[in-house]
Amino acid sequence: MQSRLSYVFAGIGIAVLLTAGCTPPGKPKPEITPAEVTDFSTLFSENCSGCHGVDGKYGAGRPLNDPLYLAVIPKDTLRNVIENGRKGTAMPAWARSQGGPLYPKQITALVDGIEQNWAKPVNLHGVAVPRYSAGNVPGDPAQGKKLFARDCFMCHGKGAPIGSVTDPAVLALASDQYLRTSILFGRPDFGMPSFRNLNLGRALTDQDVTDLVAYLSSMRPPNTKIAKQSEE
Numbered sequence: 001m002q003s004r005l006s007y008v009f010a011g012i013g014i015a016v017l018l019t020a021g022c023t024p025p026g027k028p029k030p031e032i033t034p035a036e037v038t039d040f041s042t043l044f045s046e047n048c049s050g051c052h053g054v055d056g057k058y059g060a061g062r063p064l065n066d067p068l069y070l071a072v073i074p075k076d077t078l079r080n081v082i083e084n085g086r087k088g089t090a091m092p093a094w095a096r097s098q099g100g101p102l103y104p105k106q107i108t109a110l111v112d113g114i115e116q117n118w119a120k121p122v123n124l125h126g127v128a129v130p131r132y133s134a135g136n137v138p139g140d141p142a143q144g145k146k147l148f149a150r151d152c153f154m155c156h157g158k159g160a161p162i163g164s165v166t167d168p169a170v171l172a173l174a175s176d177q178y179l180r181t182s183i184l185f186g187r188p189d190f191g192m193p194s195f196r197n198l199n200l201g202r203a204l205t206d207q208d209v210t211d212l213v214a215y216l217s218s219m220r221p222p223n224t225k226i227a228k229q230s231e232e
């Protein structure tokens with residue numbers, strides 16, 4: 001049986017074809033030239049919602065309409081990912097300087113629009129917040145394996161209805177940062193909890209998250225050209 005997560009990544013593949021291909025039949029021609037568009041909703045729905053969901057949630061790709069995520073990701077990192085995309089994944093580069101379609105003012109409109117529309121104050125109840133990226137801190141795959149059995153297996157183990165995240169085919173398409181982002185912020189739209197309660201109802205530490213990513217990353221097929229933890 002195919003897992004829900006294989007569909008997630010197949011869905012992203014279809015979205016790539018749609019965004020790379022011609023305008024779907026019946027879609028009216030835009031009245032203003034793309035370079036002039038600086039309206040956030042238009043930019044987001046034309047370029048991003050196919051993967052990240054209408055209104056930034058319930059898409060195949062992760063929700064961006066997520067106050068916890070936006071409280072932790074540094075604004076320049078958010079801009080950087082949009083400009084450059086993620087090597088080896090379905091996330092393309094959007095900046096013209098990187099071969100994408102958008103001008104700097106349009107990227108600015110997206111970054112500002114995401115923050116203005118979807119960021120909200122988050123009460124962390126004194127929990128220590130792990131960093132967005134692991135940097136050069138090494139992860140321990142053996143420890144990550146133990147944590148996976150304790151904190152993830154009930155939802156993502158073999159045969160679980162949600163889908164295995166240890167499947168090499170899934171890991172071949174997901175960067176280390178994407179795994180880290182998923183563990184940190186969960187999928188609020190589909191019911192995966194965030195780091196705040198993934199440790200049997202308590203919070204995962206920064207090192208726990210790094211170890212979990214090291215474990216998942218160790219099961220990626222060799223020679224996959226995808227960004228590793230230390231490269232973010």
Ligand code: HEC
Binds near residue numbers: 064089090110177
């Ligand atoms: C074809 C599908 C697709 C489209 C279109 C797309 N994305 Fe993505 N995006 C992805 C995938 C897949 C990832 C995760 C990549 C990885 O493995 O790191 C991602 C990652 C991201 C991330 C980083 C998530 C993290 O790990 O913190 C941001 C931010 C983002 N996209 C913003 C956008 C914006 C803004 C647009 C529109 C300009 C856009 N994306 C369009 C597929 C897409």
Ligand code: HEC
Binds near residue numbers: 148155179191
């Ligand atoms: C209560 C169930 C639950 C637990 C516990 C859980 N997850 Fe998830 N996870 C989900 C759901 C639901 C999704 C969304 C699947 C989908 O998109 O259809 C998801 C998605 C993911 C994804 C893919 C992200 C995406 O955008 O689809 C990764 C990677 C992931 N989980 C890793 C983990 C890891 C590692 C742990 C343990 C630290 C964990 N999860 C614990 C339910 C859970």
